[in-house]
Every structure is written in structure tokens, then in C-alpha cells.
Amino acid sequence: MGINDERDIEANLQIGPTDIGQVRLFIEGSGIEIPMDFSPDEAEEIAEEIVAAAKAARMVKPR
Numbered sequence: 001m002g003i004n005d006e007r008d009i010e011a012n013l014q015i016g017p018t019d020i021g022q023v024r025l026f027i028e029g030s031g032i033e034i035p036m037d038f039s040p041d042e043a044e045e046i047a048e049e050i051v052a053a054a055k056a057a058r059m060v061k062p063r
Contacts, residue, residue: 011029
């Protein structure tokens with residue numbers, strides 16, 4: 001499965017701080033839970049990547 005492959009999977013995403021100073025991305029769906037913890041610096045890098053991807057996505061012409 002690649003980034004451009006569509007799937008009919010429903011999931012929830014929660015993002016927030018943990019009690020030990022990490023940033024947690026928590027993905028839940030179809031009987032699976034995936035907690036992903038990042039340092040604040042790593043979380044900021046991820047946020048920058050998301051913003052860059054959003055800008056690039058705006059440049060794509062719809063099919």
C-alpha cells in the first residue's frame with residue numbers, strides 16, 4: 001500500500017500532550033489502537049511536514 005492508494009478504512013485521530021512531556025498521536029479504528037509518542041521538537045517537525053504537504057496538495061489539479 002502506498003501513499004496514493006485509497007482504502008475504505010475509518011479511523012479516529014487524537015493529538016495531545018502526555019503527562020511526561022511528549023506529544024501523542026493516537027490512532028484508533030477497526031479494533032486497533034496505535035499510540036505514537038514524539039518529543040516536542042519531533043512534533044514540530046511533523047507539523048511542518050503536514051503544512052508543506054497541504055501546500056503541495058493545493059497545487060495538484062483534481063482529476
